[in-house]
Amino acid sequence: MARLESSSGSGPCLCPCDSGVAYSECCEPYHSGTPAPTPEALMRSRYSAFAMEKSDYLLATWHRDYRPQSLELAADTRWTALSILSTEQDDAVGRVHFVATFCEAGEWLQLEEKSRFEKDGQRWYYLAGEADFRPFSPGRNDPCPCGSDKKWKKCCGR
Secondary structure, eight states, X not given: XXXXXXXXXXXXXXXXXXXXXXXXXXXXHHHTTOOOSSHHHHHHHHHHHHHTTOHHHHHHTBOTTTOOSOOOOOTTEEXXXXXXXXXXXXXXXXXXEEEEEEEETTEXXXXXXXXXXXXXXXXXXXXXXXXXXXXXXXXXXXXOTTSSSSBGGGTTTO
C-alpha cells in the first residue's frame, strides 16, 4: 500500500508508488529535480506526488500546452495503491496504463487511466489521459486497501 511510514517504525520508508523500494531511492530524486528517465518513472513519481500532496511537482511535470493554471488537491483524498498495467515508449512519446486506488470522503474508488507522455529535451512531461473512475469494493476476505493488514470485512468494509 502507498505510505511513507515503515510498518515496524524503523528502516527506510517505502515509496508511495508501490515499487517496493525506499522513497529516497525511488521517487524522491525526481521530486527533488532529477528528470524521470522513462514515462513509467514519471507516472510513478506523479502518483507519489498526489499521495504526498506535492502540487508544485505535478504542475512542473505537466506539459505546458496542457497544464492547468493551478491545482487544488482534495485534502480528504488518500491514495493507497498503484498498479501499472502496461507501458510503451519510443524516442519522444510514451504511454502508461495504470489503476490507482484511493479513498475520498469515506468512499473507495479506483482511477484507471491511459496516460500520454512526451519528451522535451531531457525531460518527460505528462500530456493527458483517458480516465475512468469507478467504485471499488474488494471481496470480504481480501486485504483492506487502507494498508491496515486486516481483511476488508474487519476493517473499512464494516
